[in-house]
Amino acid sequence: MVHLFVSRRRDEIPRWRSAFPDARLVNADQARVMATAGDRIWLMTDCPEWSPLASYLASRNVIVVVMALSPSDQEALQALQAGARGYIHALSPAELLQQVALVTGNQGIWVPTELLSRVLGATFKGLGGAERLPRESLTTLTERERAVAMAVAEGLSNKAVARQLDITERTVKAHLGAVFRKLAVRDRMQLVLMLARQDERVS
Amino acid sequence: MVHLFVSRRRDEIPRWRSAFPDARLVNADQARVMATAGDRIWLMTDCPEWSPLASYLASRNVIVVVMALSPSDQEALQALQAGARGYIHALSPAELLQQVALVTGNQGIWVPTELLSRVLGATFKGLGGAERLPRESLTTLTERERAVAMAVAEGLSNKAVARQLDITERTVKAHLGAVFRKLAVRDRMQLVLMLARQDERVS
DNA sequence: ACGCGCCCTGTCCTTCGGTCCAATATTCTT
DNA sequence: AAGAATATTGGACCGAAGGACAGGGCGCGT
Numbered sequence: 001m002v003h004l005f006v007s008r009r010r011d012e013i014p015r016w017r018s019a020f021p022d023a024r025l026v027n028a029d030q031a032r033v034m035a036t037a038g039d040r041i042w043l044m045t046d047c048p049e050w051s052p053l054a055s056y057l058a059s060r061n062v063i064v065v066v067m068a069l070s071p072s073d074q075e076a077l078q079a080l081q082a083g084a085r086g087y088i089h090a091l092s093p094a095e096l097l098q099q100v101a102l103v104t105g106n107q108g109i110w111v112p113t114e115l116l117s118r119v120l121g122a123t124f125k126g127l128g129g130a131e132r133l134p135r136e137s138l139t140t141l142t143e144r145e146r147a148v149a150m151a152v153a154e155g156l157s158n159k160a161v162a163r164q165l166d167i168t169e170r171t172v173k174a175h176l177g178a179v180f181r182k183l184a185v186r187d188r189m190q191l192v193l194m195l196a197r198q199d200e201r202v203s
Numbered sequence: 204m205v206h207l208f209v210s211r212r213r214d215e216i217p218r219w220r221s222a223f224p225d226a227r228l229v230n231a232d233q234a235r236v237m238a239t240a241g242d243r244i245w246l247m248t249d250c251p252e253w254s255p256l257a258s259y260l261a262s263r264n265v266i267v268v269v270m271a272l273s274p275s276d277q278e279a280l281q282a283l284q285a286g287a288r289g290y291i292h293a294l295s296p297a298e299l300l301q302q303v304a305l306v307t308g309n310q311g312i313w314v315p316t317e318l319l320s321r322v323l324g325a326t327f328k329g330l331g332g333a334e335r336l337p338r339e340s341l342t343t344l345t346e347r348e349r350a351v352a353m354a355v356a357e358g359l360s361n362k363a364v365a366r367q368l369d370i371t372e373r374t375v376k377a378h379l380g381a382v383f384r385k386l387a388v389r390d391r392m393q394l395v396l397m398l399a400r401q402d403e404r405v406s
Numbered sequence: 407a408c409g410c411g412c413c414c415t416g417t418c419c420t421t422c423g424g425t426c427c428a429a430t431a432t433t434c435t436t
Numbered sequence: 437a438a439g440a441a442t443a444t445t446g447g448a449c450c451g452a453a454g455g456a457c458a459g460g461g462c463g464c465g466t
Contacts, residue, residue: 080319091369099309108306108313112367116283116312142442155392158423171444173424178442180424184258187423187452189358189395196399345412361453374414376454381412383454390422390454 003101006031006053007044016042019094020101028053037061040101044068044090045075051082058083063104067092076115086110140182148175152188153195206304209234209256210247219245222297223304231256240264243304247271247293248278254285261286266307270295279318289313343385351378355391356398 003023005016012025026034028047035041041057043050045068054064065086066079076087085104088096089112100110141149144165151161158176162169176188185191206226208219215228229237231250238244244260246253248271257267268289269282279290288307291299292315303313344352347368354364361379365372379391388394 089367089369093369103306103309103311106302106306106311107316108309108311109319110311113310144443155396167443168445169422170446174444177424181259184255184262186262188392190262192392192395192399193358196395347413370413371415372452373416377414380454 002035002039003042004031004035004039005042005044006047006050008046008048009044013090015091015094015097019097032056035060035062039063040065040105042067042097043084051078054079054082054084058085065100065104065110071112071115073115076111080109080111087115088112141179145175145179145182148172149179149183149191149195152176153192155192205238205242206245207234207238207242208245208247209250209253211249211251212247216293218294218297218300222300235259238263238265242266243268243308245270245300246287254281257282257285257287261288268303268307268313274315274318276318276321279314283312283314290318291315344382348378348382348385351375352382352386352394352398355379356395358395 003020005012005023005025006028007025008027016023016025023042028049031041031043032053035057037060039062041054041062041064043054043057043064043066045066047053050066054066057064064082064084065088066075066082066084067088067090068075069090071087071089079087086100086109088100088110092100103110147165148161151164152158156164158169158172161172165172179191180186183191183194185194206223208215208226208228209231210228211230219226219228226245231252234244234246235256238260240263242265244257244265244267246257246260246267246269248269250256253269257269260267267285267287268291269278269285269287270291270293271278272293274290274292282290289303289312291303291313295303306313350368351364354367355361359367361372361375364375368375382394383389386394386397388397
């Protein structure tokens with residue numbers, strides 16, 4: 001099992017070697033002829049024809065991870081479509097590279113989490129999948145919970161909401177906790193993003 | 204780190220225990236209250252509200268793998284959209300279950316390969332349109348500040364942004380402080396609201 | 407050489423946000 | 437009458453967020 005880094009640049013990035021001491025840096029043509037089933041190819045997107053190369057290698061059971069200096073959603077999709085098992089930032093720390101190697105080596109897919117959510121969002125729309133509950137979600141809330149949620153969505157702090165509704169900050173927290181639970185969001189950030197996205201659709 | 208199998212049925216499937224001898228079989232309600240960050244939840248789709256439950260657990264940093272007795276593309280997408288890290292056949296052999304646990308436990312995604320290609324095919328079509336980004340108005344920001352601002356606008360925490368840009372959390376705060384000053388906003392809440400409003404205008 | 411802006415990091419401190427442990431009163435349902 | 441849901445609050449706890457202050461390094465223009 002061999003690690004090959006494929007890039008147009010002649011110099012290595014230190015973290016690559018630190019992650020895989022016995023890796024080699026090669027160009028696209030070398031990779032095409034050298035790689036065999038089970039090898040790991042780390043393919044930089046600065047190569048002119050990285051996408052077809054990834055397809056070719058993947059079809060030969062080579063584990064391909066695409067690396068980008070400035071990752072984007074479209075490129076990530078292109079990489080996965082080409083058969084790559086992962087897509088990461090080229091300057092990821094060594095431990096992360098090793099983790100990616102572990103995951104991809106076990107039939108797993110590795111994509112940065114923040115990319116994943118956006119990619120899947122697009123997927124769902126593209127498939128015409130079932131619409132998420134838009135206003136429905138707010139109706140599951142009680143009157144007070146809704147009031148708190150709306151105020152928070154305006155950007156108010158817990159203390160400000162408490163003043164506005166004339167209740168204790170503690171009570172605001174209680175209601176807000178219920179809102180988080182019911183809408184399955186982590187924190188107020190996810191709440192405002194959720195409501196913002198909803199507004200978008202309506203308008 | 205605990206393994207919990209969540210299903211409506213009362214009897215276990217032998218391969219589950221064979222894969223994870225100290226796992227427990229619980230119902231949906233028990234899982235909701237028992238699971239904490241880092242735990243592994245194996246969620247059967249025979250549970251009535253498995254999708255919202257997956258969302259809730261995923262938001263609490265629980266590793267969720269959805270299991271189906273008759274897998275489908277649509278259901279796989281739904282599972283991943285809900286934040287599940289994997290989607291497999293409920294009767295998969297023990298070794299496969301362990302492999303999935305390894306992959307998902309290392310930030311990986313696990314889906315059956317034949318499913319993946321179909322899913323990505325649909326995805327690629329769906330994401331044809333260009334992403335709309337409010338970059339124009341952020342011209343007063345430096346490159347780094349803009350990167351941080353965009354990440355924060357996605358709802359990421361400072362720590363998450365730090366991981367993504369491979370800098371310390373402290374540096375993220377520094378950039379973010381500069382962003383607040385330049386854009387004349389008080390905190391990250393006002394930032395996301397400002398960017399959300401802008402997005403609206405563009406569309 | 408010097409100043410300047412940008413990028414990165416550190417420590418210390420305060421406030422805010424969120425959860426877990428409660429408890430009490432009211433209303434509505436069964 | 438008993439039970440469930442709702443609204444309200446308390447305390448304690450811990451991590452996240454943000455500011456204040458203080459640096460070091462790098463590139464660029466004068």
